[in-house]
Each structure stands twice: as structure tokens, then as C-alpha cells.
Amino acid sequence: MSKTGLAERKKNRNMEIVMHNALHFFEENGYDNTTIEQLCDAAMISQSTFFNYFGTKEKIVELVMKDGLKDCFEYREMLLSETDDMQDAARKMLMFICDANEKYCNTVCVFHRIALQRQEFRDIEEEHNALGAQMVESAFESEGKACPFSTETLKVILGGCFTDPFLTLSPKEACARTRQSISELLDHLFK
Numbered sequence: 442m443s444k445t446g447l448a449e450r451k452k453n454r455n456m457e458i459v460m461h462n463a464l465h466f467f468e469e470n471g472y473d474n475t476t477i478e479q480l481c482d483a484a485m486i487s488q489s490t491f492f493n494y495f496g497t498k499e500k501i502v503e504l505v506m507k508d509g510l511k512d513c514f515e516y517r518e519m520l521l522s523e524t525d526d527m528q529d530a531a532r533k534m535l536m537f538i539c540d541a542n543e544k545y546c547n548t549v550c551v552f553h554r555i556a557l558q559r560q561e562f563r564d565i566e567e568e569h570n571a572l573g574a575q576m577v578e579s580a581f582e583s584e585g586k587a588c589p590f591s592t593e594t595l596k597v598i599l600g601g602c603f604t605d606p607f608l609t610l611s612p613k614e615a616c617a618r619t620r621q622s623i624s625e626l627l628d629h630l631f632k
Contacts, residue, residue: 456494458484458510463501472498472551473552499555506552506565509541513572528631531576535627538569538603539620542550546612553607568606570596573603577630589630602626 462483466475556562574595602622606615
């Protein structure tokens with residue numbers, strides 16, 4: 442194997458270690474109380490290596506959320522292969538996102554704060570909302586019905602459920618409110 446291949450694998454491994462450690466530190470200590478020095482020490486890399494890989498702590502949050510989005514798409518594919526009940530699949534998909542938000546509530550809270558300022562973060566939010574909207578629309582289509590909301594409206598509603606609580610409440614309260622809002626929305630839509 443070439444040195445480039447080995448170097449790339451080492452870089453990817455180190456990045457995964459930093460991201461894993463960062464999630465732990467963000468959830469344990471908070472994003473603002475986690476230093477780059479702590480992340481470097483835990484991953485046994487230099488600060489120059491950190492900056493070469495990520496540039497900023499914000500980049501870690503972005504990459505973590507992109508990984509979470511990939512997990513959501515994989516989960517959706519698994520659901521679609523295992524069930525014909527699209528309402529149940531839509532519920533499970535949106536609760537899967539709620540579960541992830543709960544597990545990483547401090548990181549999700551920071552993500553939504555940064556999304557107010559950075560387009561790349563808003564794009565990730567948009568993809569999450571679009572995925573949820575597609576699942577809800579598929580549930581209606583599977584029953585030969587039209588969804589009472591357009592795709593764009595549904596994305597806005599889901600965005601409100603998933604984003605607004607994280608901008609106004611503590612992370613734990615935001616998770617509870619999000620789960621309640623999503624449950625009530627789905628109960629109303631699928632009644």
C-alpha cells in the first residue's frame with residue numbers, strides 16, 4: 442500500500458477519534474467548556490494536526506451532524522426494507538431522530554445555534570427536515586391519500602419541532618419538547 446493510502450487511513454482514524462471524544466466532552470462539559478487542547482490530548486494529536494484536520498471546533502459539530510444524517514438515511518433504508526406500514530416507518534424515523542437528539546442534546550443545541558449563522562449547517566438541517574417530510578408524505582401515499590401539507594410546509598413544521606426548542610430551552614427540555622411536538626404532530630396527521 443502506498444504511503445498516501447496509509448496517511449489517509451491514519452488521518453481518518455484520528456478524525457474519528459477526535460469526533461468521538463468531542464461528542465463525549467460536549468455532552469459531559471458543554472461545547473463552550475471543551476477546549477481544543479482537551480480534544481488534542483485525548484486523541485494524542487498535536488494542535489497543528491487538529492487545525493489541519495478541522496480548522497475549528499465548529500467543523501467537528503458539522504461533521505458529526507453529517508454523520509448523523511447518514512445514519513438517518515441508513516435507518517430509513519432499513520425501515521423501508523422491513524415494513525409496509527409507512528405510518529409506523531415515519532413514526533420510527535422521526536423518533537430515531539428524537540433519540541439521537543436526546544443522546545447528544547448539548548451537541549444538537551450548539552448545532553442549531555451555529556445554524557443561525559452558517560449556511561452549511563442550515564443545509565444539514567434542511568436535509569433532516571426533508572427526510573422527515575418524505576417519510577410522512579410516503580405514509581399518506583401508501584394509503585392512496587394526499588398529505589394535507591405541501592412538502593415545503595411540512596419541512597417548516599418539522600423544522601420548528603426540531604429547531605425552535607433547542608434555541609429557546611435547555612438541551613434536556615428541548616429534547617422533551619421536540620419528542621412531544623413530533624408525537625402530537627404525527628397523532629394529528631395520522632388520526
